Amino acid sequence: MADRFPSPFDIATPPGAEGWQELYSYSSVFSQDRREYEESMFWFMDGVHTPEVVPPWDATILEFAIIVLSQYNTRHYLVPPALGVDIRFLNGYMYLSPVGVTDPAEVEARVPQFLQRAGYYFEHWDELYASWMGKVRALIDELEEVKFQPLPEAEDLEVITGGLGTGSGLELLTQYNRLIELTLKLWNYHFEFLNLGYVAYLDFFGFCKQAFPSIPDQAIAKMVAGIDVDLFRPDEELKKLAALAVELDLDDAFGGPAAEVLAGLRDRPGGDRWLQAWTAAQQPWFNFSAGSGFYHTDKVWAEHPDIPLGFIASYIAKVRRGEQLERPAEAIATERDRIVGEYAELLGSDEDRAAFQAKLGLARTVFPYVENHNFYVEHWGHSIMWRKMRDLGGIFVKEGFFAEPDDVFLLGRNEVPVALFDAYHGWAVGSPARGPKYWPREIERRKGIMNALRAWSPPPALGVPPEVVTEPFTVMLWGITSESVQQWLGGADTDGGLSGFAASPGVAEGPARVILSADGVEELRDGEILVAPLTAPSWAPVFGKIAATVTDVGGIMSHAAIVCREYGLPAVTGTAFGTKTIKTGQRIRVDGNTGKVTIVG
């Protein structure tokens, strides 16, 4: 077994992808300038958020996410042993590296600051969270107000008579800058509470493991999990719509293409009522991405009604079979209380019981944020942001720069204002812009690079394995532990099995279906086991069909793990090699209690 992963400097550029580095920020690629530092670090591929090649503009969002995550650890709360997470793109894939504080004196010096700052947030959590909700809703409204207007033949007369003194070219640049600024702000909000939420959860987690060394991870998660979770609302809305369709005797109207289904409903008795409910559910709950929300290609329900309608059709089939759709909230709450009560009773002393209740209380205070922020940022906020960017792409199409609005995502975030300036210039001067000659050829070249990168298979990690991981996200969200690192070094188990995190309890056996992207989920058949690089919360409706889930990446708090527990589905996450080892059609056994996956035939 190797003791280290390949150096990032030993990784070759795939044929046909030459020059890929120029599509990403100069500061976000490995370079000779920082080689010594970069080779001394441990880098893992973030398959949780970016299982596929990241297009150049999409890299913006990841850079924003990582920079803000880092700033909160390093500069806001001064988490004693952990600084931020460094980011590099390699052959189009995102690699991350947790940065620790190595000097014990410095760790010590950060403690009082952390106590004061994090302590303030924990003490005022509820009011700060209420304020957060207001802030993020206002920000979403501001994002919605961003408007990209085509450059007019002549400015409106009102610009003159109103004495405005500025023109449409400036406005276009301003709106783009505004979109960038609001998106970075959205990500600032995203991490305002998240690091602290994970820290509190880790503390409770550690206590439970100390008291009960063999307690399953998911038992701890169950004690903390919320009952009413905004992240599950979109799916809840679909269930309600399915039940309403059955109630109104409209259930036979579903199953075709969205346009036909919706048009057909208009002519049916009761159809109006259903369509009203359908419209009402959309805002905000259909601002929901079918993927992780980090790619511009992730489909949003509001823009692809076929997705929610397809899920509604499968829920209708369940209602017809007499299955219960609604989550039994009361039963879930009762069960949660029972679990807490029984573990408390098993503790060795009243002192332990008091500590257990206090830590559980804090974990539950912070957890609604941990569960819900994802809807407001990655789903709702991002849905708007991607839509606005496509509007901007449409302007470039109109100016003859691009063939498709989505071509805009092949430009880096700082190339966009330059191209806009080119269009502005041509429009202002009345001379030909360079864009229509320059970009079509360049876009074709970049598409070729992207395709060449997609054919490459990224190693799970690079560089020197860490002795200790102290960054809370690395453990909780990415599931990076010494065990997983050792496993990557050793490859798959010798018996042909795989192991990962026991993320959701239960055991299931069935035929595997390997799904590499969100578009493939429709291929899933009843009783199959989903094997994917990762799963997104928005795949929830397919979980009614499948028997279990296996992912390559993710810890016990990854989105996949949370949703699988919610839906009572066995899951093993973070197997690293699941999609590479397992072939569609093979029979596999998934043990969500022990984290083992076995190929049985």
Added chain:
Amino acid sequence: MGHVVWFEHYTSAHRCAVGGKNASLGELTCAGLPVPPGFAVTATAYSRARDAAGLTGTLAGLVAAADPGRPQSVAEAGRAARGLVASMPLPDHLDAEVREAYALLCERCSIPDVPVAVRSSATCEDQPDASFAGEHDSYLWIRGAGDVLGNLRRCWASLFTDRAICYRRQMGYPETGLAMSVVVQKMVQPRAAGVAFTLNPRDGDRSQVAIDASWGFGEAVVSGEVNPDNFLVDKVIGEVSQRTVSRKEIEYRLTGADRVEPSPVDRARQDIPSLTDEEIKAVAALARRAEKHYGCPQDVEWALEATLGAGPSAAAGCAVVLLQSRPETVWSRKPPRRAATTGGSYMDSIVNSLLAPLHTRRAGDDH
């Protein structure tokens, strides 16, 4: 008072007359746990039979003549005493009472000549029961009243093993009050059986039930002749949290001669788990019920009933039966695990968690 006490009629007043093993089975039966039916033959039955046979003085004399310093003399005394007890006639009323009880057991189980286990159940401290595990005899798969009576006497005879004689002599216990109760209990023919602890014996984690299981009768696991499968079940969420499947090469099973004997396990079953997940959970739930009944960690013997009639808990959809339950003694004597760090606020605890990351604590596993 009669000489037979059915498990379901047991009260604490019977404890001294029926001995520890019977008392435990009676108590568990009364608590509603699925214990195979049976009855105790009280200690008085032994003394009555011995007196009626006129052996009281003879036996005391044989033991008195044995010299613990000379193994040969102990062996001779023991052999003679055991021979006398094993062949002594029972008074008619006693003989009838045991036969009647056995007939009733057959009727209750709807099995003619129902197979039973006949085991000794030590009554007093002058018998080294716990510390001499296996010293007293246990006879399996006994069928028919005649054989039940015969093995009842063999159990009584085990009062005069060489080791028991030496022990009494060394401890200075008198022979006069010497008595032994006997268990007569319907036997299940288990597909698998074993033991379970209501804590993890590796680290004392009380949130877990640890199960050792293997094919056939539990004797293979109890005696250590087989390397059993090992399962860990979380008590609270009821899930299997760890499993180790071992190669199981021998099992005790019923042979063609209607006897329970060690036999090789066929190849196909050697490496597969001896319990399904459902069965593992049922065993854990049963152990947990015994623990809740006694209010302290338990060490139980269980069996998964395969074919023989309707199991006591067949109505509940499973057929795991409880054969014994006694207090766990190793971890129960230690102070309970501590999890809270003393003193400090919750923020201090959070800082400690960050400074001693979970990752390293888990890797260390030195609890």
